[in-house]
Amino acid sequence: MTGLSDTPNIADADGFYQELLSAHENLSEAESHALNARLVLVLCNHVGDRKVIREALELAKRAG
Amino acid sequence: MVDVRYQTEFTLYPYQKVTEQDAPAPVRHPVAIIGGGPVGMGMALDLGLKNIPCVVLDDHDGVGTGSRAICFAKRTLEICDRLGACDPMVDKGVIWSVGKVFRENRQIYEFNLLPEDGHKHPAFINLQQPYFEKYLVERIHEVQARGTPIEIRGRNRVQALEIRDDHAALAIDTPDGPYEMEADWLIACDGARSAIRGLMGLSFEGRVFEDNFLICDVRMKADFPTERRFWFNPPFNPGQSVLLHKQPDDIWRIDFQLGRDIDRQAVVRPGFYEPRVNAMLEGVKWTPEWVSVYTFQCASMEKYRHGRVFFAGDSAHQVSPFGARGCNGGMQDVDNLAWKLALVIEGKAGDALLDSYHTERKHGAEENIMNSSRTTDFMTPRTGIAKLFRESVLDLVEHTPAMRPLVNSGRLSVPCTYDGSPLNGPDAPGLPRRTRPGSTLADAPVEGGWLIDRTGGTFRLLAIGCAAETVEANGITARVLDVAATDVIRSRYLGRARQAIYLIRPDQIIAARWTGFDADAVASAIKHATAG
Ligand SMILES: Cc1cc2nc3c(=O)[nH]c(=O)nc-3n(C[C@H](O)[C@H](O)[C@H](O)COP(=O)(O)OP(=O)(O)OC[C@H]3O[C@@H](n4cnc5c(N)ncnc54)[C@H](O)[C@@H]3O)c2cc1C
Numbered sequence: 001m002t003g004l005s006d007t008p009n010i011a012d013a014d015g016f017y018q019e020l021l022s023a024h025e026n027l028s029e030a031e032s033h034a035l036n037a038r039l040v041l042v043l044c045n046h047v048g049d050r051k052v053i054r055e056a057l058e059l060a061k062r063a064g
Numbered sequence: 065m066v067d068v069r070y071q072t073e074f075t076l077y078p079y080q081k082v083t084e085q086d087a088p089a090p091v092r093h094p095v096a097i098i099g100g101g102p103v104g105m106g107m108a109l110d111l112g113l114k115n116i117p118c119v120v121l122d123d124h125d126g127v128g129t130g131s132r133a134i135c136f137a138k139r140t141l142e143i144c145d146r147l148g149a150c151d152p153m154v155d156k157g158v159i160w161s162v163g164k165v166f167r168e169n170r171q172i173y174e175f176n177l178l179p180e181d182g183h184k185h186p187a188f189i190n191l192q193q194p195y196f197e198k199y200l201v202e203r204i205h206e207v208q209a210r211g212t213p214i215e216i217r218g219r220n221r222v223q224a225l226e227i228r229d230d231h232a233a234l235a236i237d238t239p240d241g242p243y244e245m246e247a248d249w250l251i252a253c254d255g256a257r258s259a260i261r262g263l264m265g266l267s268f269e270g271r272v273f274e275d276n277f278l279i280c281d282v283r284m285k286a287d288f289p290t291e292r293r294f295w296f297n298p299p300f301n302p303g304q305s306v307l308l309h310k311q312p313d314d315i316w317r318i319d320f321q322l323g324r325d326i327d328r329q330a331v332v333r334p335g336f337y338e339p340r341v342n343a344m345l346e347g348v349k350w351t352p353e354w355v356s357v358y359t360f361q362c363a364s365m366e367k368y369r370h371g372r373v374f375f376a377g378d379s380a381h382q383v384s385p386f387g388a389r390g391c392n393g394g395m396q397d398v399d400n401l402a403w404k405l406a407l408v409i410e411g412k413a414g415d416a417l418l419d420s421y422h423t424e425r426k427h428g429a430e431e432n433i434m435n436s437s438r439t440t441d442f443m444t445p446r447t448g449i450a451k452l453f454r455e456s457v458l459d460l461v462e463h464t465p466a467m468r469p470l471v472n473s474g475r476l477s478v479p480c481t482y483d484g485s486p487l488n489g490p491d492a493p494g495l496p497r498r499t500r501p502g503s504t505l506a507d508a509p510v511e512g513g514w515l516i517d518r519t520g521g522t523f524r525l526l527a528i529g530c531a532a533e534t535v536e537a538n539g540i541t542a543r544v545l546d547v548a549a550t551d552v553i554r555s556r557y558l559g560r561a562r563q564a565i566y567l568i569r570p571d572q573i574i575a576a577r578w579t580g581f582d583a584d585a586v587a588s589a590i591k592h593a594t595a596g
Pocket of ligand 1: 098099100101102103113121122123126131132134135136165180220221222223235253254255256258259279358376377378385387388389390392393394450580
């Protein structure tokens with residue numbers, strides 16, 4: 001593995017985005033935060049590579 | 065006057081006046097050990113068995129009552145085995161391997177530690193600390209009877225200390241009044257509130273955790289399975305955690321997390337804990353043995369060596385109880401310091417070797433503090449988001465085993481590897497990572513017994529699948545232990561190599577390794593491992 005991907009990687013980007021939003025539909029703010037937290041954990045486990053995860057954390061922090 | 069600060073469970077070394085107390089001038093001792101807890105007693109045994117005379121000064125006359133350590137890890141058992149004190153511990157101790165984790169009243173998963181085969185000792189035992197200490201002291205009495213130079217002085221409290229050029233001067237109080245003593249070397253094993261540290265004006269810095277825990281040791285005869293149970297947010301302690309652990313003598317340890325800002329007097333009353341224990345044990349009959357509240361901190365001194373004074377055990381570093389690293393870490397301090405000090409006292413190594421005690425054990429303590437802080441942060445999330453992630457892990461773990469490694473209700477205490485230690489010698493490529501220089505010897509069955517029994521106390525050379533000869537350097541001898549390349553030995557020591565030579569330190573740390581025998585290379589590795 002070489003690190004965090006810089007290239008678009010999600011097929012049907014609009015479809016994905018809609019799916020993400022609809023997962024949060026009808027959730028309270030707290031429930032949405034909890035859903036996001038679970039999602040982060042599941043995805044981080046899937047990625048596994050600590051270097052990639054670290055770069056993702058850095059990018060997310062930098063961008064905010 | 066020597067105040068009694070705590071009750072003792074076993075009186076083991078009652079005060080006896082010694083002639084030295086009336087001597088016209090202070091008597092000089094090679095080594096004085098302050099504090100007769102597990103670390104001080106272990107240190108005395110290790111030094112005494114190396115024929116280094118030492119005197120232990122403790123301000124009580126036995127082992128304190130009350131609940132402290134219960135989990136003693138494999139490495140501690142190996143060290144105690146080397147010191148000849150392990151058998152009664154393992155005989156008395158409880159061995160367990162199944163753990164269950166609950167959330168509210170649902171079991172969210174179960175694990176079996178299934179310790180790796182091919183080790184003499186179990187991954188750990190549960191044993192009350194007073195027994196652990198008692199067996200160490202009984203072993204001291206046994207070796208004293210055959211002339212091992214250890215002296216224990218009960219109800220001797222160190223009151224003042226002066227560090228001079230070539231010794232330390234101590235003012236000691238006893239039931240018969242004060243006297244003075246001098247020591248070439250001083251080892252402060254006087255616990256987390258170390259008097260020696262205070263007298264020397266040294267700091268102890270770290271992080272205080274603002275949580276409180278209630279220990280209830282209860283006696284019950286039920287056929288409760290021998291397993292560890294951990295609850296997040298159970299109905300009998302809402303919003304907090306609870307841990308249940310088995311000890312010998314039908315005693316069970318229950319740890320109730322209480323949170324911040326509690327009334328310390330109220331929680332130790334039956335009115336508080338009885339309904340909780342009843343709800344938890346669901347009708348099983350029990351009686352309380354010991355109930356107390358504790359809080360904790362993780363702290364460490366900056367340096368564990370100050371000239372002629374060493375700090376070992378809780379006086380040097382303190383960890384949260386989760387992860388059982390306090391006493392276990394302290395016994396590794398013993399293991400590390402005793403042989404180094406003995407070599408320096410015997411004139412076989414220079415003073416610089418003693419600096420490596422600090423380097424190596426600080427590394428170990430930092431790892432222990434890191435691990436126990438991480439456990440504490442999981443169990444007691446300090447912020448809203450920390451709580452959210454913790455709850456998320458627990459939510460997910462009920463649906464996927466993928467999250468199990470993130471659930472942290474305490475990690476097994478394992479010794480650190482002294483990576484980068486100044487004592488480490490050459491490594492050979494291709495040999496297994498787990499036995500790289502700086503690692504603790506990995507036990508394995510060998511002809512006629514266990515590797516752990518055939519090493520330790522002196523330098524040794526393991527000759528695996530090849531011939532080697534005794535090597536001597538600076539008056540230090542490393543005799544050869546021929547080891548057959550069995551499957552276990554191959555996986556722990558050879559990897560893909562056909563043969564190997566390992567240099568093992570007296571504390572069973574791997575100092576250097578090669579894929580062939582070269583007497584000069586071994587000699588220079590011995591010099592390196594004793595130079596510091
Ligand atoms: C609730 C709890 C649970 C724990 N569980 C575990 C566990 O499961 N596993 C584990 O490994 N560790 C555990 N620990 C930690 C363990 O109890 C300590 O790390 C261990 O006791 C440290 O040993 P020590 O010899 O360094 O100090 P201590 O046991 O504190 O001994 C210090 C000794 O010095 C004496 N002394 C003090 N001042 C003087 C003086 N001025 N002159 C003479 N003598 C003096 C004291 O009387 C005492 O005997 C636990 C601790 C607590 C509180």
